[in-house]
Amino acid sequence: MRVTTRPSGTKRICNSREEESHELRRGPWTLEEDTMLTHYIARQGEGRWNMLAKCAGLKRTGKSCRLRWLNYLKPDIKHGNLTPQEQLLILDLHSKWGNRWSKIAEHLPGRTDNEIKNYWRTRVQKQARQMNIESNSKRFSDALRFFWVPRLLQKMEQTSTSSSSSLTTQNQMDVSLSPNSTTAPTPTPPCPTPATKLVKNPNLISTENLMPAVTSPNTTISTDSITIISQQPQIPEYPKSPLSLSNDYSVYSNNPNLDDHCYYVSSSSFDMECFNVEYPISSHMGSFYNLPPECQVAEGNWTSNDMTDTLWNNLDDIWQLRDIEEVGI
DNA sequence: AAACTTCGCAACCGCCATCCG
């Protein structure tokens, strides 16, 4: 099949079996086309897209109609920016499943695989480029864990404090913790996040034997993992294992019962105002909490080049310390 | 203000799996 693009936005499909070679439109959909497609699906339902395209009088391929419907016209599609909760969930799920966009999209109601894929490529991978590292590398996943995730959690908190009732509607989250905590050395929160607290749910597994005692009011409980679980819909196969924006730390491999120790904060008792963020703190993370003042950045510019340079330098220090510990020097 | 660059995202493409006659 030969395809020739035309300036008019249509292309001629030359097919030996289809000598009538009708014009097929390409490019952006017009309002009229959207209306035709929407009305047709409202009457006849979706599916059989090639047939649908013809019957609806659309000069589009079935695939194009399907894509337009699923990614844009379908009534339950959410438009607009991804919320911090959704972003966090994407980071989480991508760390588990990789580029399985449709699978990830299943856990974000109203969001399409295309949108998530675009988010990853334009935002997340951009960050990796700025840091001059591979987006699928361990270093980058560490960067996500140590800086991006806390940042998103901070945004979530800010959002919740400004509209505390919003959590009862969309995107209710659970935070699950792995037990592999180490006591943080009375850390100041990682930049630029203020300290937040974790709410323990007494109705669920007691964490007293899982979490080291907190040593001061400003101490955050630490963990190597944060899992955000979308509550709607409940999807059985959602992994309950402790999360892992990067999960190759030895503490994981040394703990075969990790799942047993995982605990969940019920969304019904989820109080964002005293929501406790667990920052990933390992024993070598002391330096992480002694970040220089320049790390304290204002809202909105944490991804600037200066910022990433600073963060990156600190991550380098952390990794060096980790390497030294692992090698036992 | 114009030229240029970067960004964000809708849409397309190619491949693969499944369905169905």
Next chain:
DNA sequence: GCGGATGGCGGTTGCGAAGTT
């Protein structure tokens, strides 16, 4: 079992908008 039609997925492209020089 075979082959065409269809649907679904992940990767890529093209273009308008926004930002920068």
